[in-house]
Amino acid sequence: MHPTDSHFIPGYQTRSLENAQGVVFLYHKQQIALLSSDPPRLLEVTLWEQLPMQPSDFFYFGEWQGQACFAAHLPHGVELEVEVEWHRVRALYSYQDLFWIAGRGHHLAHWHYTHKFCGRCGTPSQIVESELARKCPNCGLTVYPRISPAVIMSVVKGNQILLGKIVRPGIQIYSVLAGFVEPGESLEACVAREVHEETGLHVKNIRYFGSQPWPFPDQLMVGFTAEYAGGEIVLDDELEDAGWYTVDELSSVAIPPKPSIARALLDEFVAQNS
Ligand SMILES: [Zn+2]
Incomplete structure (x- = not known):
């Protein structure tokens, strides 16, 4: 991982x-x-x-x-x-x-x-010696590799885990939910917001699980576990399906492959409920 x-x-x-x-x-x-x-x-x-x-x-x-x-x-x-x-x-x-x-x-x-050009003045930027950065030779603006934080979380209710299937042609995988962190938002608040936006559910006991770079193109996935706190599943337009799955029922759907952190969260759920 x-x-x-x-x-x-x-x-x-x-x-x-x-x-x-x-x-x-x-x-x-x-x-x-x-x-x-x-x-x-x-x-x-x-x-x-x-x-x-x-x-x-x-x-x-x-x-x-x-x-x-x-x-x-x-x-x-x-x-x-x-x-x-x-x-x-x-x-x-x-x-x-x-x-x-x-x-x-x-x-x-x-x-x-x-990022070949300066975002402030449009001059071609140059790679900086000895650090991961680009600098504008005209106005001096220095920029660093963009890393986009995203949260990914298991939501567990008793012996069931929440899985969703995103709306995207050709994607058949059922996975834990995920979403990008917004400016000014804590990671925990993002977990609660994303779960609520995508499924209408509320969560509690949000705990850090682990992190993983996911450079496609520039995400840093920050994993959390959370517990169901209330609500009924109401899908937004990002998911075409979502539901609760026991360990035995996981074999009925395609789940994310290793070494994704999504799979690590699922493996953790399986380990705790087998
Ligand atoms: Zn510039």
């Missing part, structure tokens, strides 16, 4: 990939370019000259297994001449270390790609 188990050493210095030894994490639409997928094989740095990009499009973000890790987001509308396979970053979750490292790279690549 936590990315700290890997042997990845984050890097903060700026470093050119010209003449470097290492690998390139190249992203496009939440996908990563691989030379082959089983096991996943990343692009060699030496391939960069065959990519339709400039050295300044790439950034260094750490060391893994003795290799320098560079990342970049493929500009929209650009065709690759190198033959690669595109895979959803999320689909790497069975490769634990690679999943979290590719996730960190994706978070940073998406941020650099969408």
Whole structure:
């Protein structure tokens, strides 16, 4: 569940990939370019000259297994001449270390790609040496990677857990509820608000469970457990279904895969009710 188990050493210095030894994490639409997928094989740095990009499009973000890790987001509308396979970053979750490292790279690549210009004066911004930041050479505005906090919570009533199915074509998974934190809101208040908005229910005994980066593109999921305190389920337009499930009934629906924190919350519920 936590990315700290890997042997990845984050890097903060700026470093050119010209003449470097290492690998390139190249992203496009939440996908990563691989030379082959089983096991996943990343692009060699030496391939960069065959990519339709400039050295300044790439950034260094750490060391893994003795290799320098560079990342970049493929500009929209650009065709690759190198033959690669595109895979959803999320689909790497069975490769634990690679999943979290590719996730960190994706978070940073998406941020650099969408923050190339100063938000105050419009001048192209530059990567800052030795910290995760971009700075405007004209007005000096410094910006840091955007991290979007979101709460995710199990709501338990006796031996049942509340699961909902979001309204999205192709998504069949039933999961615990989640939602983005609003400015000026505490995490606990967000838990109570999201549960009430999405289902009409009230909760109590909101307790911190754990957290997990979810870099698609930039969420930090903060997990909570809560108990049902009252109300009847009334769906809003975010959910097409919601209901109470016992441990035995969980097998009747598709639930989130590991290593998501949603699954960890469900596993915790199962452990406490089996
Ligand atoms: Zn500026």
